[in-house]
Amino acid sequence: MVIKEPIQWEQGWGLMQEAITKLKNILEGLTDEKSFTSEEYMNQYTTIYDMCTQKLPCEFNKELYDKYKEIFDEYLNSSVWPSLRDKHHEFLLRELLRRWNSHKVMTRWLSRFFRYLECYYIERRTLPSLNTVALSCFRDLTFDKVKAMATDAIISLIHKEREGEQIDPSLLKNVVHIYVEIGVYEQDFEVAMIADASTYYARKATNWIEVDSFADYMLKAEESLKRERYRVREAGYLHSSTENKLVETVQHELLVTHATRLLENDNSGCGVLLRDDKVEDLSRIYRLYHEIPKGLELVANTFKKHVTSEGARLIQQVEEASNSQTINSSSGVQEHSIVSKFIELHDRFMAYVKGCFMNNNIFHKALKEAFEVFCNKNVAGIPSVELVAAFCDNMLKKGGGSEKLSDEAIDETQEKVVYLLVYNTDKDLFAEFYRKKLARRLLSDRSANEDHEKSFLCKLKRQFGGHYTSKMEGMMTDLVIAKDCQRSYEQYLHINQHVNPGIDLSVTVLTTGTWPSYKSCSLNLPSEMVKCVEAFNEYYTSKAKHKKLSWAFSMGACNIHGKFQKKTIELIVSTYQAATLLLFNNADKLSFLEIKTQLGLDYEDLVRVLHSLSCVKYKILCKEPNTKTISQNDIFEFNSGFTDRVRRIKVPLPPIDERKKVVKDVDKDRKYAIDAAIVRIMKSRKTLGHQQLVLECIEMMSCMFKPDVKVIKKRIENLIGQDYLERDPNDANAYRYLA
Amino acid sequence: MHKLGRGQRDKLQQFITITGASDKVALQALKASDWHLEGAFDVFYSQPQLKTVADSRHLEKLYNRYKDQYVDMILADGITLLCNDLQVDPQDIVMLVLSWHMKAGTMCEFSKQEFISGLQSLGIDSLEKFRERIPYMRSELTDEQKFREIYNFAFGWAKEKGQKSLALDTAIGMWQLLFAEKQWPLVDHWCQFLQARHNKAISRDTWSQLLEFAKTVDGNLSNYDSEGAWPYLIDDFVEYLQENGIIRKSEDADSSLKL
Numbered sequence: 002m003v004i005k006e007p008i009q010w011e012q013g014w015g016l017m018q019e020a021i022t023k024l025k026n027i028l029e030g031l032t033d034e035k036s037f038t039s040e041e042y043m044n045q046y047t048t049i050y051d052m053c054t055q056k057l058p059c060e061f062n063k064e065l066y067d068k069y070k071e072i073f074d075e076y077l078n079s080s081v082w083p084s085l086r087d088k089h090h091e092f093l094l095r096e097l098l099r100r101w102n103s104h105k106v107m108t109r110w111l112s113r114f115f116r117y118l119e120c121y122y123i124e125r126r127t128l129p130s131l132n133t134v135a136l137s138c139f140r141d142l143t144f145d146k147v148k149a150m151a152t153d154a155i156i157s158l159i160h161k162e163r164e165g166e167q168i169d170p171s172l173l174k175n176v177v178h179i180y181v182e183i184g185v186y187e188q189d190f191e192v193a194m195i196a197d198a199s200t201y202y203a204r205k206a207t208n209w210i211e212v213d214s215f216a217d218y219m220l221k222a223e224e225s226l227k228r229e230r231y232r233v234r235e236a237g238y239l240h241s242s243t244e245n246k247l248v249e250t251v252q253h254e255l256l257v258t259h260a261t262r263l264l265e266n267d268n269s270g271c272g273v274l275l276r277d278d279k280v281e282d283l284s285r286i287y288r289l290y291h292e293i294p295k296g297l298e299l300v301a302n303t304f305k306k307h308v309t310s311e312g313a314r315l316i317q318q319v320e321e322a323s324n325s326q327t328i329n330s331s332s333g334v335q336e337h338s339i340v341s342k343f344i345e346l347h348d349r350f351m352a353y354v355k356g357c358f359m360n361n362n363i364f365h366k367a368l369k370e371a372f373e374v375f376c377n378k379n380v381a382g383i384p385s386v387e388l389v390a391a392f393c394d395n396m397l398k399k400g401g402g403s404e405k406l407s408d409e410a411i412d413e414t415q416e417k418v419v420y421l422l423v424y425n426t427d428k429d430l431f432a433e434f435y436r437k438k439l440a441r442r443l444l445s446d447r448s449a450n451e452d453h454e455k456s457f458l459c460k461l462k463r464q465f466g467g468h469y470t471s472k473m474e475g476m477m478t479d480l481v482i483a484k485d486c487q488r489s490y491e492q493y494l495h496i497n498q499h500v501n502p503g504i505d506l507s508v509t510v511l512t513t514g515t516w517p518s519y520k521s522c523s524l525n526l527p528s529e530m531v532k533c534v535e536a537f538n539e540y541y542t543s544k545a546k547h548k549k550l551s552w553a554f555s556m557g558a559c560n561i562h563g564k565f566q567k568k569t570i571e572l573i574v575s576t577y578q579a580a581t582l583l584l585f586n587n588a589d590k591l592s593f594l595e596i597k598t599q600l601g602l603d604y605e606d607l608v609r610v611l612h613s614l615s616c617v618k619y620k621i622l623c624k625e626p627n628t629k630t631i632s633q634n635d636i637f638e639f640n641s642g643f644t645d646r647v648r649r650i651k652v653p654l655p656p657i658d659e660r661k662k663v664v665k666d667v668d669k670d671r672k673y674a675i676d677a678a679i680v681r682i683m684k685s686r687k688t689l690g691h692q693q694l695v696l697e698c699i700e701m702m703s704c705m706f707k708p709d710v711k712v713i714k715k716r717i718e719n720l721i722g723q724d725y726l727e728r729d730p731n732d733a734n735a736y737r738y739l740a
Numbered sequence: 741m742h743k744l745g746r747g748q749r750d751k752l753q754q755f756i757t758i759t760g761a762s763d764k765v766a767l768q769a770l771k772a773s774d775w776h777l778e779g780a781f782d783v784f785y786s787q788p789q790l791k792t793v794a795d796s797r798h799l800e801k802l803y804n805r806y807k808d809q810y811v812d813m814i815l816a817d818g819i820t821l822l823c824n825d826l827q828v829d830p831q832d833i834v835m836l837v838l839s840w841h842m843k844a845g846t847m848c849e850f851s852k853q854e855f856i857s858g859l860q861s862l863g864i865d866s867l868e869k870f871r872e873r874i875p876y877m878r879s880e881l882t883d884e885q886k887f888r889e890i891y892n893f894a895f896g897w898a899k900e901k902g903q904k905s906l907a908l909d910t911a912i913g914m915w916q917l918l919f920a921e922k923q924w925p926l927v928d929h930w931c932q933f934l935q936a937r938h939n940k941a942i943s944r945d946t947w948s949q950l951l952e953f954a955k956t957v958d959g960n961l962s963n964y965d966s967e968g969a970w971p972y973l974i975d976d977f978v979e980y981l982q983e984n985g986i987i988r989k990s991e992d993a994d995s996s997l998k999l
Contacts, residue, residue: 690969718971721945
């Protein structure tokens with residue numbers, strides 16, 4: 002049995018030295034041999050193995066471990082570093098890549114040879130592994146010395162590529178990969194790269210913004226982002242973890258920093274794009290800003306401003322047109338045309354919201370807020386809700402042009418009007434104006450189509466609740482009942498000829514409270530009419546014993562024959578006018594005061610009536626002096642010389658402007674509504690702070706109107722005075738409910 | 741008797757002057773209230789055995805001196821006579837304090853019940869005692885709590901019977917009287933404001949809240965909360981002051997009350 006002799010250090014190390022030299026030659030390309038044979042590998046491995054496992058004093062673990070590092074140190078210092086030292090730019094990168102690859106080969110072989118150290122020595126002493134040692138050597142002795150320059154070189158290459166020059170993509174990719182492998186990608190490369198990107202795009206942005214339109218700028222921005230992403234994903238020469246940071250940086254420089262200036266540019270900003278219907282550009286803007294946090298809010302804001310200014314512009318147009326009309330012009334611009342303009346505007350911008358802005362809620366909100374601003378403004382001094390009511394009146398009355406439209410078109414318009422109403426804060430005021438106009442349509446038989454009326458009420462009800470439309474629906478029902486009543490009255494007269502006054506009278510019985518209130522009349526009727534009224538009164542009270550009738554002559558109409566010299570003409574007039582004219586059956590000339598005394602009308606009404614009969618188109622009465630206005634000293638005479646080519650004319654009596662009264666009535670109702678709300682809130686809360694009470698009150702009323710805080714305060718004080726509430730003795734700012 | 745300090749001796753003297761009590765009683769009352777004059781008065785007047793017995797016969801006699809010829813009440817003439825006897829001006833605010841003690845329903849008249857019970861509660865049964873009580877009644881105005889009660893009492897007392905609100909002229913007169921005592925620097929502006937902008941009667945709520953306003957809000961309105969529960973008239977007053985440059989608006993004051 003041969004006992005193996007322990008290998009001495011010089012001997013063992015000598016063997017290793019040979020292998021190492023061979024390895025260096027391979028790396029330097031100084032030999033044709035490309036690698037070690039298996040036998041050679043086995044020898045090296047075994048040598049090391051022996052030298053590690055031998056007994057002392059021939060156990061050389063430590064020495065070998067130290068030597069391992071020494072090998073690298075020596076090689077890096079003597080061969081590698083000198084070859085890199087004087088190189089720059091792309092040459093540096095190439096050499097670095099070459100040296101790195103060599104280093105990896107060297108590490109692979111050497112760590113294989115020295116493998117045994119890993120098994121026991123390194124582990125037992127928890128020393129850095131062979132790979133770690135090799136890597137640190139490269140890093141400390143080579144990489145760290147060149148990394149600054151290398152980073153700059155890489156960034157220059159990227160810059161070149163951005164500017165459109167050709168570069169070697171694989172070089173870039175592989176060199177960057179070195180950083181990753183060494184583990185210094187972020188701090189030694191990425192940070193600098195991102196900073197460079199930021200500067201680059203900041204500069205680009207400043208250039209582009211001076212020269213390009215918003216649309217073009219957006220195109221360039223989109224392109225830039227695409228290319229940066231490409232750099233990471235497809236070309237792969239930036240690590241995937243960089244993508245988000247890079248994209249964010251580019252977005253920030255291109256889209257965020259100058260956002261306001263871009264979006265609001267007078268010549269090419271969002272507003273202009275909307276005006277010119279540049280759908281594609283707008284979609285691009287949406288796409289790009291969608292990725293930026295709070296980016297869409299910026300765009301939506303510009304959108305809102307544009308819509309608001311468009312609305313304001315429409316108002317201005319209509320106001321200018323109405324100002325330039327003369328007062329008595331019959332073909333004046335009707336202010337309520339603005340309603341259809343608003344509807345058009347809404348359709349147009351909603352299309353954008355649903356289309357290029359992808360139905361995004363932020364834009365829905367912006368549109369809504371914009372409309373809420375200008376839909377509540379007065380137009381030419383007229384409250385907007387009154388205009389909407391006038392628009393509806395026009396749509397639903399005879400001769401309003403709606404007869405030409407199809408049912409679907411009318412239905413659609415009605416829907417849109419209701420939608421527009423949602424933006425209005427004074428919904429209760431609208432209801433009142435609408436009700437007044439509805440009443441007039443119904444009572445003078447000017448409603449074009451009952452179904453249309455009903456369908457509009459239906460839509461209002463659906464949007465705002467049954468309470469909102471209950472009175473209006475009541476009015477429609479009343480008419481139906483009234484017609485029945487009239488029919489049975491006529492039958493009654495037919496049967497009871499002796500009570501028949503000889504003149505046809507049709508009566509519409511209205512329920513008080515459902516209809517607008519008509520002031521009770523002091524009119525002295527001509528005797529013929531008195532008989533009719535009395536006959537009906539008798540009939541009605543016999544049928545409905547508990548009900549009391551009060552007559553509203555201000556709303557009535559009358560057909561009378563005017564026996565003029567040339568021919569008899571049938572005149573369709575209001576009851577007031579008829580009563581006035583019939584006075585001239587008994588007198589040739591009457592003064593203003595005489596007429597007033599005999600009729601019992603009040604001053605304003607009489608002026609209106611006489612004006613309509615003597616100062617405008619059809620002069621049924623002659624007036625002395627022949628001026629255009631009525632005065633107390635005027636004298637009137639039947640104009641027997643009057644004639645017209647037709648046999649029947651309508652002499653209109655223009656209604657009084659009810660706006661002030663409507664607003665006053667609604668204000669009063671609001672006060673009661675606020676009172677009721679306050680009491681209801683306090684009853685359930687018992688004690689509540691002032692601010693809280695105000696807020697809840699506003700909340701409660703919000704579906705119908707927006708209460709004024711001052712008014713709420715006054716109502717609270719009023720209720721304190723009436724002992725519904727008291728101030729909380731323990732809290733200066735709170736109230737208590739008094740049961 | 742241990743020695744009294746100078747301050748204590750002064751207080752003792754004051755007490756005796758005002759209440760007419762004996763040395764011993766005065767000392768007791770002051771000690772019991774830890775040498776606070778106000779508290780000593782309360783102690784003195786609330787203790788039955790210390791109270792001077794108000795002889796009801798004397799009270800009747802006193803009442804009859806002032807009562808009206810035709811009606812069983814003391815009316816304006818009687819009150820004038822009373823003021824004369826007391827050597828007090830009828831417009832003097834102490835008359836208000838007196839009315840408060842009597843829980844009088846309306847100014848310028850006292851019912852028999854009011855007169856007698858009022859005097860009893862004050863421990864008065866002779867003109868002399870009445871005169872002696874005057875300084876005490878005056879001093880009550882300096883007490884925060886009592887002033888508030890007297891102030892709030894004044895509303896009901898000064899207004900017309902059967903009315904809910906106080907006529908503006910009367911209110912202004914009362915305010916000027918009351919705030920002369922209390923020293924509220926804005927009282928004149930307040931009265932001017934009301935005459936220029938309001939010109940209507942004053943509600944009870946506004947009346948009572950004005951005192952709180954005068955007490956809590958400082959001279960340049962820096963701690964005035966425009967969103968607070970002040971009556972709208974006071975909010976208007978603040979706006980008036982700001983509009984006329986009497987008070988400068990602070991930077992963060994809400995100039996708009998609309999939400």
